[in-house]
Amino acid sequence: MTGFNAYGVWAIYRFEMARALRTVWQSIVTPVITTALYFVVFGSAIGSRMTEIDGVPYGAFIVPGLIMLSLFTQSIFNASFGIYFPKFTGTIYEILSAPVGPFEIVLAYVGAAATKSAVLGLIILATAAFFVPLQILHPVWMLTFLILTATTFSLFGFIIGIWANGFEQLQMIPMLVITPLTFLGGSFYSIDMLPPVWRTITLFNPVVYLISGFRWSFYGSGDVGIVWSVAATFGFLLACLGVVWWMFKTGYRLKS
Amino acid sequence: MTTSPNAPAIVIQGLTKTYASGLQALKPVDLTIAKGEIFALLGPNGAGKTTLISIVCGIVNPTTGSVLADGYDIQTQFREARTRIGLVPQELTTDAFETVLATVTFSRGLFSRAPNPAFIEKILRDLSLWDKKDNKIMTLSGGMKRRVMIAKALSHEPEILFLDEPTAGVDVELRRDMWALVRTLRDRGVTIILTTHYIEEAEEMADRVGVILKGELILVEDKTTLMKKLGRKTLTLNLIETLEAVPAELAEWNPTLIADGHELQYEFDANAEDTGVPSLIRRMEALGIGFKDLNTRQSSLEDIFVSLVHQSSSQEKAA
Ligand SMILES: Nc1ncnc2c1ncn2[C@@H]1O[C@H](COP(=O)(O)OP(=O)(O)O)[C@@H](O)[C@H]1O
Ligand SMILES: [Mg+2]
Numbered sequence: 001m002t003g004f005n006a007y008g009v010w011a012i013y014r015f016e017m018a019r020a021l022r023t024v025w026q027s028i029v030t031p032v033i034t035t036a037l038y039f040v041v042f043g044s045a046i047g048s049r050m051t052e053i054d055g056v057p058y059g060a061f062i063v064p065g066l067i068m069l070s071l072f073t074q075s076i077f078n079a080s081f082g083i084y085f086p087k088f089t090g091t092i093y094e095i096l097s098a099p100v101g102p103f104e105i106v107l108a109y110v111g112a113a114a115t116k117s118a119v120l121g122l123i124i125l126a127t128a129a130f131f132v133p134l135q136i137l138h139p140v141w142m143l144t145f146l147i148l149t150a151t152t153f154s155l156f157g158f159i160i161g162i163w164a165n166g167f168e169q170l171q172m173i174p175m176l177v178i179t180p181l182t183f184l185g186g187s188f189y190s191i192d193m194l195p196p197v198w199r200t201i202t203l204f205n206p207v208v209y210l211i212s213g214f215r216w217s218f219y220g221s222g223d224v225g226i227v228w229s230v231a232a233t234f235g236f237l238l239a240c241l242g243v244v245w246w247m248f249k250t251g252y253r254l255k256s
Numbered sequence: 257m258t259t260s261p262n263a264p265a266i267v268i269q270g271l272t273k274t275y276a277s278g279l280q281a282l283k284p285v286d287l288t289i290a291k292g293e294i295f296a297l298l299g300p301n302g303a304g305k306t307t308l309i310s311i312v313c314g315i316v317n318p319t320t321g322s323v324l325a326d327g328y329d330i331q332t333q334f335r336e337a338r339t340r341i342g343l344v345p346q347e348l349t350t351d352a353f354e355t356v357l358a359t360v361t362f363s364r365g366l367f368s369r370a371p372n373p374a375f376i377e378k379i380l381r382d383l384s385l386w387d388k389k390d391n392k393i394m395t396l397s398g399g400m401k402r403r404v405m406i407a408k409a410l411s412h413e414p415e416i417l418f419l420d421e422p423t424a425g426v427d428v429e430l431r432r433d434m435w436a437l438v439r440t441l442r443d444r445g446v447t448i449i450l451t452t453h454y455i456e457e458a459e460e461m462a463d464r465v466g467v468i469l470k471g472e473l474i475l476v477e478d479k480t481t482l483m484k485k486l487g488r489k490t491l492t493l494n495l496i497e498t499l500e501a502v503p504a505e506l507a508e509w510n511p512t513l514i515a516d517g518h519e520l521q522y523e524f525d526a527n528a529e530d531t532g533v534p535s536l537i538r539r540m541e542a543l544g545i546g547f548k549d550l551n552t553r554q555s556s557l558e559d560i561f562v563s564l565v566h567q568s569s570s571q572e573k574a575a
Contacts, residue, residue: 005368008368011361012366097313101334256275256317
C-alpha cells in the first residue's frame with residue numbers, strides 16, 4: 001500500500017482529460033482556427049513577398065515557431081487552470097485529503113496538461129501541412145522537443161495556478177511574459193535578420209533557444225547551436241521542477 | 257486493506273493550530289476515539305471544529321502535535337492514514353459539470369481503490385442518487401448535492417468517517433436518511449466523528465460527546481454520563497388554583513410560574529444530596545397550595561451545553 005497511488009493519478013488524469021473533451025471547441029478548434037489564420041496572413045499574404053530564410057520558404061519557416069507559441073500558451077493555460085479551478089471552487093479539499101503525494105499530483109495535473117498541448121501541437125502541425133510544404137529532418141528530436149516543452153510549460157502553468165489568487169493573475173503571465181517573448185524570440189523571423197545589437201539582446205530571451213531547437217528538428221538549422229537548445233530545454237524543465245518541489249516542501253499556498 | 261486491530265481509530269496528542277493570521281484556532285487538544293465509536297464534537301460557530309477535522313484529514317497543517325489514524329501518523333504515513341478516512345466537509349463544494357456517477361467513481365480512484373462499479377451503484381442506490389447518476393451535479397438541488405458529497409466520502413469504503421455539520425441546513429428527509437445511514441455504518445463497525453451545534457443530533461446519535469469552545473476541548477464524556485453528571489431536572493407542578501405571583505415563602509427555591517399561573521416550575525440538580533424537592537412540596541402543603549399532577553424532565557444536552565458555555569465565560573471573566 002505504501003508507495004505510488006496509480007488509481008489516484010489515473011483518476012485525476014482522466015478528470016482533466018474529460019474536462020478538455022467537454023470543452024473540445026475551446027481547447028482544440030479555437031487554436032486550430034487561430035493557427036490557420038496565421039498561415040493565411042503570414043504564410044500566404046505576407047509570405048509570398050518574403051524571401052526564403054535559410055533555404056526554407058517563409059510559410060514553412062514559421063511553422064515550428066507557431067507550434068511553439070501554441071505549446072507555451074496552451075500548456076500554461078491548461079495546467080494553471082487545472083489546479084487553480086479546484087482551489088477556486090474549493091473542491092481541492094478532496095485532493096488534499098486523498099492519499100496522493102506531491103509527485104502524483106504533479107504527474108497527474110502536469111501530465112494531463114502536457115498531453116493536451118502536445119496533441120494540440122500535433123494537430124496544428126497537421127493543419128500546417130495543408131498550407132505549406134513541410135519537412136521534418138529529425139522526427140524523434142521533434143517529438144522530444146515537443147513533449148519536453150509541453151511538460152516544462154505545463155509545470156510552469158502549474159506553478160502559476162498555485163501562486164495565483166485570482167483569474168487576473170492567472171492570465172497575467174501568459175499575456176505579459178510569454179506572448180511577447182515568443183513574438184520577439186524568432187517565431188516569425190530568423191534572429192540573424194536583426195541588427196547585431198538586437199541580436200545580442202535577443203540571445204537573452206530564453207524562448208529563442210526553444211524555438212531554435214524545434215526549428216532545427218524540422219529544417220536542420222537554427223538560430224543557435226542545437227546543444228544550446230537541448231541545454232536550455234532541460235534547464236527550464238529542471239528549474240520548474242525545482243520550484244514545484246519547493247512549493248510542496250513548504251506547503252506554499254496549498255494548505256493553511 | 258489491513259487494519260491495526262488494537263489501535264484506536266484516532267489518537268490526537270498536543271494538537272494546536274495557529275493560522276497565518278495569528279489566530280489560535282486550537283489550544284492543545286488531546287483526544288482518543290475508539291474503533292466503532294460515534295463521537296460528536298459539539299461547539300458553537302468558530303470553536304475550531306472544522307479546523308480539528310481538517311487537520312486530521314490532511315487539509316490543514318497542524319502547528320504542533322500529532323495525530324494517528326488507525327495507528328498511522330497522518331503526516332509521515334499519510335497514505336495509510338488517508339485511505340482509511342472519509343470526509344464530508346461542511347461546505348457544499350462539488351464539481352459543477354461532472355455527472356454524479358463520474359464524480360463518485362473519481363473519488364474511489366483518488367483514494368487508491370480499484371474500480372468497483374457494483375459497490376458504487378450500491379452507494380448511489382442507498383443514497384437515492386441512482387436515478388440521477390447521469391445528471392450533471394450543477395442541476396441538482398442542495399440536498400442532492402450533499403448526498404453526492406456523502407457518496408464521494410463513502411466511495412472508498414473508509415473505516416473512519418468525518419461528518420462536518422452533516423445536517424446543517426438540510427431538509428427533514430435528508431436528516432432522517434443521514435441518521436439512518438450513520439446507524440448502518442456503525443453496525444458495520446465504521447467509526448464516525450461528527451460535528452454539530454445541534455445538540456439533539458449529538459444526543460440522538462453519539463456514544464461520546466466532546467465540547468469544544470474557543471479552540472479548547474473543555475469536556476469529553478460518555479453521553480449518558482454527561483447527561484447524568486451535569487443533568488439537571490425540571491419539576492413541573494400543575495396547580496389546582498392559579499397563582500398571581502410566586503409566594504415569598506417559596507422564594508428560596510426560586511421557582512417560576514408558567515402557563516398563566518397554572519404551573520409552577522422548579523429546576524434542581526438531580527444528583528445532589530438534597531434536591532430540594534421534598535422540602536418544596538412540604539412547604540407548599542403548609543401554605544395550602546395544592547397541585548393535581550407533577551412531572552420531572554431530564555435536561556437536554558442543549559441545557560447542559562448552555563450552562564457549560566456560561567460557566568466557561570464566567571470563568572474567563574473571573575480570570
Ligand atoms: N484558513 C483560515 N485562516 C484563518 N483563520 C481561520 C481559517 N479557518 C478558520 N479560521 C478561524 O479559526 C476559528 C475556528 O474556525 P472553524 O474551525 O471553522 O470553527 P467551527 O468549525 O467550529 O465553526 C474561527 O475563528 C475561524 O475564523
Ligand atoms: Mg465548521
